Amino acid sequence: MKTYVLAGLLSLCAGSVAAQSCGGSFSSFVDALKSEATSKGHDAATVDRFFAAVRQDQKVLQADRRQGVFQKPFTDFARRLISANRLNTGISKGRQFASTFNRIENEHGVSRGVLLAFWAFETDFGGFQGDFNTLNALVTLSHDCRRPELFRPQVFAALELYEQGDFDPVRTTGAWAGEIGMVQMLPRDILENGVDGDGDGKVDLKRSAKDALMSGGKMLQSLGWRAGEPWLQEVAVPDTLDWSLSGLRTTKPASDWAALGITPRHGQIASGLEASxxxxxxxxxxxxxxxxxxRVYFEWNQSFVYVLTAAYFANRLEGAPVFDAGNPEPGLAGEQMKALQRKLADRGYDVGKIDGILGAGTRAAxxxxxxxxxMPADAWPTAALLNRL
Incomplete structure (x- = not known):
């Protein structure tokens, strides 16, 4: 369920993109990967075995270009992903693996609801982890010139896992974008944050829930998760608020938001923390x-609607009520949203790709x-705004 690019992984790939060629003949591209691998010190025979069966996978490219679900507004997206069955299963899994979650909270500071939500959304609690050949996916996406700076380093990370006996280039499968296991981690993440949670001497993110959850907790900690702090809280907002203060670009102490009349629907506001x-x-x-x-959620996934839904579901798994959907004005979808993005781009705003998705750049514009x-500056695009433009 991830949408790429992943910001945290991009920081790992900060080498010269110009040196990371893409496109051209696929076989020539693989040969270049092999040459680079041996230049990095990997044994030539091992490299040959690793790449021996690699193939370009057109279904990976089709999946990469087919992420229309992220065009849905938050309420629709959340209702699609959060079913009563998923909520009940998540609560049950929380009890079943209580000792593991206690360990994660003690060692990495990540609350159980956060990982339960990712576990649910990424693989339905391990039920479907993807059936794409992982090496084929990574090499295909590296060869494709859309984001080689993200995926090419993952190929060499997979090679390291292979050398350690933890990756089979023929049999290892996962998501279309190369993630592996119950919480869907890329090879570099596994190398850096893989944890043997069940004590059997190996890190198995596909079969061991304890390994997967512990590894996910460690990864979130490495991305900047702050122990013992909340992440998201539903609030009621007065009609008199200056709407231009909303959005992730503006932060204030939570106590300042309270002074503006914003009140939590559940629990107490964390007055000592900065908030948006x-x-x-x-x-x-x-x-x-x-x-x-x-904000750490965006290091896992950069889709705003996915991140907000995952963060909200984490709250629900820890006892928060269903959100108040209110009565929002109808938004834009599909071609209307693309038309708006084109108009904003024509006015000089950086909205990124014209894709019909209401991402951070489009919201800010x-x-x-x-x-x-x-107009009320609440960052919600409507037909009225499109008509004005």
Missing amino acids: LILPQGRKGPAFIAYPNF VQDVQKELG
Whole structure:
């Protein structure tokens, strides 16, 4: 369920992109990978065995270009991903692996709901981990020139796992983007954060829930997760608020938000922490306060709607109520959203790819234009805004 690029992994790949060629003949590309591997000190015979059966996978490219689910607004997306069965299963898994979650909380500071939500969304608690050949996926995406800086280093990380006996280039399978196991980790993440959670002497993220959960907890900690702190909290917002203050670009002490009349629907506001106000569907829809840990979610996945849904589901798994959907104005979808993005780009805004997805760049541009036009600047694009433009 991930959407790429992953910000945390990009930081690992900060070498010269120019040196990382892509495209051209696939067989020539593989030969170049093999040459680079041996230049890095890997044994030539081992490298030959590792790449012997690699093939380009067109289904990987099709999956990469088919991520339309992320065009859905938050309420629709959340209702699609969070079923009563998933919630009940998550609660049950929390009890079943209570000792593992206690260990994760003690050693890595990550609350159980956070990992349960990822476990649910990524593989339905391990039930479907993907059936793409992992090496084929990684090499195919490295050869494709859209994001070689992300995927090419993962090929060499997989080679390291192979040398350690933890990766089979023919039999290892996972998601279309090369992630492996119950919480879907890329090879570099496994090398750096893999944990033998069940004590059997090996890290098996496909078959051992304890290994997968412990590894996921360690990875989140390495990405900056702050122990003992919340990540997201649903709030009620007064109609008199200056809507231009909403969005992840603005942070204030949570106590300042409280002074503006924002009140939590569940629990107490974490007054000592910096926070942002999120209105995923504008001023008439649901509202949340996002704390520093919320930003760590974007190191796992960069889709705003996925991140918000995962963070909200983590709260639900720990006892929070169903969010108040409110009565948001109808948003834009498909070609309307693309038309809006083109208009924003024409005005000089960086909205990224014209893809019909309301990502961070589009939200920021929408909010700026709303303010410029004297409209409520809540970053929620509507037909009224499109018509004004």
